[in-house]
Amino acid sequence: MGEVAVKKYTFKDFQSDQEVRWCPGCDDYVILRSMLKALPEMGVKKEDVVFISGIGCSSRFPYYVDSYGMHSIHGRAPAIASGVKLANPNLSVWVATGDGDSMAIGGNHFIHVLRRNIDLNIVLFNNEIYGLTKGQFSPTSLIGQKTKSSPYGNTQPPFQPGELAIGARARFFARIGGNTPKEMTQLFINAEKFKGTSLIEIFFGSFVLPIASSKESVISLAFTPFKIAS
Numbered sequence: 025m026g027e028v029a030v031k032k033y034t035f036k037d038f039q040s041d042q043e044v045r046w047c048p049g050c051d052d053y054v055i056l057r058s059m060l061k062a063l064p065e066m067g068v069k070k071e072d073v074v075f076i077s078g079i080g081c082s083s084r085f086p087y088y089v090d091s092y093g094m095h096s097i098h099g100r101a102p103a104i105a106s107g108v109k110l111a112n113p114n115l116s117v118w119v120a121t122g123d124g125d126s127m128a129i130g131g132n133h134f135i136h137v138l139r140r141n142i143d144l145n146i147v148l149f150n151n152e153i154y155g156l157t158k159g160q161f162s163p164t165s166l167i168g169q170k171t172k173s174s175p176y177g178n179t180q181p182p183f184q185p186g187e188l189a190i191g192a193r194a195r196f197f198a199r200i201g202g203n204t205p206k207e208m209t210q211l212f213i214n215a216e217k218f219k220g221t222s223l224i225e226i227f228f229g230s231f232v233l234p235i236a237s238s239k240e241s242v243i244s245l246a247f248t249p250f251k252i253a254s
């Protein structure tokens with residue numbers, strides 16, 4: 025029996041009808057747009073695309089792609105994604121995860137999914153902070169970085185996700201800046217072609233909403249990027 029040709033999809037075919045709830049200006053939007061542009065180029069049937077996430081701003085990603093998906097458990101997306109892929113190897117399975125989700129609570133799952141090299145694609149949104157919970161330092165926060173949980177500056181040295189990935193014997197690792205949609209789109213396509221676990225770290229800043237007593241101060245502070253102490 026010959027192969028059935030995959031329909032040519034467009035950006036809109038993968039765009040969901042859900043309201044996007046990220047702060048205006050967040051690079052999560054760039055990642056989403058780049059993914060929506062990449063998906064139609066992958067030659068994968070829409071019903072075969074699955075996004076699994078943990079918890080965090082970045083982990084809202086599956087809502088915004090019109091595909092199958094699961095907003096799952098903090099740090100555990102790699103385990104769930106591995107199960108999905110093993111149950112049906114024809115699926116294109118993606119993990120959307122943050123630096124807190126994958127480097128802190130999910131660190132153990134993260135290193136072992138890379139070591140196992142199951143055919144998954146992991147998109148690591150590294151904004152060097154816990155964005156959703158309003159700005160505590162994460163394992164990738166820089167020394168001196170002032171956050172809600174380190175008002176005098178973070179004292180703990182950060183992980184480099186790439187070094188961790190190499191230590192865990194990852195076969196495909198790429199690191200790219202947040203505001204690079206064209207290159208990011210191509211990277212996603214390359215990741216899908218790679219037969220094994222591909223890890224794409226997207227490196228960007230977060231505008232973290234600080235806890236504030238009045239609505240006005242939340243709005244005025246919402247667009248102030250966190251400061252890194254000198």
Ligand SMILES: Cc1ncc(C[n+]2csc(CCOP(=O)(O)OP(=O)(O)O)c2C)c(N)n1
Nearest residue numbers: 079080081082098122123124125154155156
């Ligand atoms: C078991 C558990 N512990 C802690 C939390 C609180 N929590 C929610 S998201 C998050 C960190 C998210 O940071 P990150 O993964 O970097 O995602 P971002 O919001 O920056 O995209 C934490 C600690 C939780 N939801 N569940």
Ligand code: SF4
Nearest residue numbers: 047050081155230231
């Ligand atoms: S808190 Fe940070 S990571 Fe979350 S949506 Fe806002 S800018 Fe993006």
Ligand SMILES: [Mg+2]
Nearest residue numbers: 122123153155
């Ligand atoms: Mg983060």
